[in-house]
Amino acid sequence: MDADLASGKYDKVVTRFPPEPNGYLHIGHTKAIALSFGLAEEYGGVTHLRFDDTNPLTEDTSYVDSIKEDIHWMGFDWGDRLHYASDYFERLYDWAVKLIRKGVAYVCHLTEEEIREYRGTVKEAGKPSPYRERSVEENLAEFEKMRRGEYKDGEATLRAKIDMANPNMKMRDPLMYRVRHAHHHNTGDKWCIYPMYDWAHGQSDAIEGITHSLCTLEFENNNELYRWFLEQLEVPTPPEQTEFARLALNYTVMSKRKLLELIEKKLVNGWNDPRIPTLSGLRRRGYTPAAIRAFVERVGVSKANSVVDLGMLEWAIREDLNYNAPRRMAVLDPLKVTITNYPEGQSEELDAVNNPEQPEAGTRKVPFGRTMFIERDDFMEDPPRKFFRLAPGREVRLRYAYFITCDEVVKDAEGNVTELNCTYDPATRGGDAPDGRKVKATLHWVSAEHAVNLEVRNYDRLFAVENPLAQKYKDNWLQALNPDSLEVLTHVKGEPSLAEMQPGDSCQFERKGYYCMDPDSSDGAPVFNRTVTLRDSWAKMQKKG
């Protein structure tokens, strides 16, 4: 762009984001969006949103709506520059007539199969269609017939007359139009012929005065054709296509086709399932636009195919939420604790910091009583040396509350620990010992009497393997799904303030992870989705053994 502006090739920058409305946007699109919008902004230019709606069979307005919503959610705005390729159908038709008159386009009646045969292979030249040398008049008449609906689907196509022996397959007389008697979400039943991508795209760019048309690597072979059409039409200041590598993430799949398959086979719950990388899924998972944008910026842009580690996405959301998410206490796997020296029937409220990263976020009251819940894995009857948490005879701190010491372990007939009897030190109220003594661990807790019941959905990576589309999983990539990608906990105990949260709100469950309230929540039955766990060096140590 620097060079183009400097040389005077263009005097401004105009980019476009051209989604096809046949699926939901995913995080890969965010890279394209951020690139096109970001670059234009950087160069003082503008970006158009243009729906590439040339295939009525797969496209729908519901997708148009979701795409617009997602782009806005991400914080990008196309202003009044909303376009549809279908707005240009008439113009495209006229241009096609122009090419016919020029003798570089013809109507072909080969069947789909024949076209494939005539095209040759990557290593052998194709051969010319028998319809290739028709007169301009005949082509004009035939094309008119196509438009009038005198041909059924598949009976005729308009093709560019280029070179059937071209080493670039895209240049072997590519199709410009096919007959499709189908209802279009935008143009209704006005048309029964629809332009192909290569014919519609570059010309739409030209019509809109796009200067830099950014697309992904698989269109590199189309670039020659992109330029050919523009040259034939003698567009004065033709746009320029530049390719970049699409974003790929490990432990997931990104293609709309694969995502659709997961949805249709009910392996995930729709386009906004928190396990898939659609923007609506990430949103429900608790990812913020800021984090997603920080992520795509960090990942960068190049022409090398690469796969980004999911850890980098997790880093981005942790960074955002660590700073912005209020802290709350929730016990995911409750173990009952009785404070035996705490008066029966008594309770009190203690001050808890809302967000240590933002002191101005203040404090809240958290109730404390005789009967408490702590996390089951915060207690070990026979702890290994590096385990700092609660154990028989050991003293730990209940965060913002008191030091407690475990006196007695109660078990059931099978020997499972069912509850603990502890004593607290009233002098440590608030969490500090006046005598200066230290404890090695601080646990989160919830008062049994005041607890709200929560449903918690712990999400994990969708696939158990880095690359489910690797050769070894070829035809059974679904076998590579992670069976534990969703764990539903229904007996979670949360502090009372959690009842006041709204769907979409995020918080950190202290020492556990970041959670986002799900829209499935109802009054008295809050549901929380795990966005991402906290880094857990204890878990890491355990893994290493």
Added chain:
RNA sequence: UGGGGAUUGGUGUAAUGGCAACACGCCUGACUCUGGAUCAGGUAAUCGGGGUUCGACUCCCUGAUCCCCAGCCA
């Protein structure tokens, strides 16, 4: 046995003829009322082989590997 594109630490990107840098991860240590966060330090790379040059990730030659193209999808 065609054409196009690519190759820098474990991962993703910089450096485009002049000290291979940044981020994530990982490893140490410090600090800590989250085994979180933070802070300090560390680990680790130019696909191979030739050549040009005072000097090469960068230019040239050669080889290897990977990706894309044979939809009336985009």
